[in-house]
Amino acid sequence: MAEKVKEKIKEKSRVISQEKIAGDVYSMWLDSEQITEHAKPGQFISVFSRDGSRLLPRPISICEVNKEKKALRIVYRVVGKGTDEFSGLGEGDQIEIMGPLGNGFPLDRMEEGRKAFLIGGGIGIPPMVQLAKELKGEKQAIVGYRDELFLTGELNTYAEVYIATEDGSAGTKGNVLDAIKENGLTADVIYACGPTPMLRALKSYAEENGIECWLSLEERMACGIGACLACVCQSKELDEHSQVHNKRICKDGPVFLSTEIDL
Ligand SMILES: Cc1cc2nc3c(=O)[nH]c(=O)nc-3n(C[C@H](O)[C@H](O)[C@H](O)COP(=O)(O)OP(=O)(O)OC[C@H]3O[C@@H](n4cnc5c(N)ncnc54)[C@H](O)[C@@H]3O)c2cc1C
Numbered sequence: 001m002a003e004k005v006k007e008k009i010k011e012k013s014r015v016i017s018q019e020k021i022a023g024d025v026y027s028m029w030l031d032s033e034q035i036t037e038h039a040k041p042g043q044f045i046s047v048f049s050r051d052g053s054r055l056l057p058r059p060i061s062i063c064e065v066n067k068e069k070k071a072l073r074i075v076y077r078v079v080g081k082g083t084d085e086f087s088g089l090g091e092g093d094q095i096e097i098m099g100p101l102g103n104g105f106p107l108d109r110m111e112e113g114r115k116a117f118l119i120g121g122g123i124g125i126p127p128m129v130q131l132a133k134e135l136k137g138e139k140q141a142i143v144g145y146r147d148e149l150f151l152t153g154e155l156n157t158y159a160e161v162y163i164a165t166e167d168g169s170a171g172t173k174g175n176v177l178d179a180i181k182e183n184g185l186t187a188d189v190i191y192a193c194g195p196t197p198m199l200r201a202l203k204s205y206a207e208e209n210g211i212e213c214w215l216s217l218e219e220r221m222a223c224g225i226g227a228c229l230a231c232v233c234q235s236k237e238l239d240e241h242s243q244v245h246n247k248r249i250c251k252d253g254p255v256f257l258s259t260e261i262d263l
């Protein structure tokens with residue numbers, strides 16, 4: 001069952017399956033007639049709590065879509081009450097979702113012969129799976145973890161995978177830039193999602209090396225549809241409507257060209 005909310009689709013979805021894939025990280029497949037149909041890599045959904053005291057939905061990236069099965073996957077870390085509630089859902093439970101939200105990663109930047117880095121840090125890794133599936137050309141996925149790995153198998157199906165871990169338990173000891181340097185990797189386009197310090201370092205790296213770089217920001221949000229201005233970031237250009245140097249991450253993003261934003 002679906003209704004349109006300000007051109008976004010709000011669906012009553014059912015949980016197809018849910019499993020714990022690392023410490024506090026869960027993977028959930030949801031049935032979704034319409035959001036799945038329109039979803040693009042890098043977009044997200046708003047997941048509503050069933051507890052009336054938590055009115056604001058939680059934004060979670062689309063990790064994978066299966067159009068034939070009309071199903072979408074989210075992978076999330078339990079950090080508070082909303083995500084804790086979601087982790088308790090099981091097969092057949094109903095949950096309200098809205099989406100697909102945001103702009104997503106541009107897929108048309110990979111002209112003949114161009115190479116891409118798909119960079120994910122921690123819970124910024126999930127959107128890289130659908131991106132790796134849909135992006136054409138040579139793809140190198142560089143993924144950074146604190147310790148325990150997740151989603152490396154899925155990424156490995158579509159891209160060459162390089163791992164960095166803070167504790168050195170797998171791959172390069174250090175961060176994603178250390179893995180790039182250690183393996184002598186190069187690219188023409190960067191697509192990245194992860195914690196702000198990682199995105200800031202990638203923005204400098206890309207600009208110093210003249211690499212086109214698309215960053216997905218995961219700011220705290222409220223409405224998720226561009227109405228409340230809870231999620232603005234500093235932009236280089238003046239916003240057409242408000243005439244200030246701000247962009248709404250939920251509507252104008254979450255993906256921005258690194259040179260368009262200040263981090
Ligand atoms: C576009 C977008 C995509 C996202 N995709 C994913 C995803 O694929 N997987 C995933 O696990 N998480 C993702 N997040 C973050 C996720 O929305 C939050 O972790 C979630 O809303 C927390 O809800 P909660 O009720 O469990 O925690 P709350 O009780 O709301 O917060 C618990 C703690 O988490 C911090 N927190 C809450 N939201 C954020 C945020 N957006 N960024 C950083 N810290 C936050 C709070 O400051 C607090 O310390 C995404 C966020 C955005 C904006």
Ligand code: FES
Pocket residue numbers: 220221222223224225226227228229230231232248249250251
């Ligand atoms: S969360 Fe309301 S404008 Fe972005």
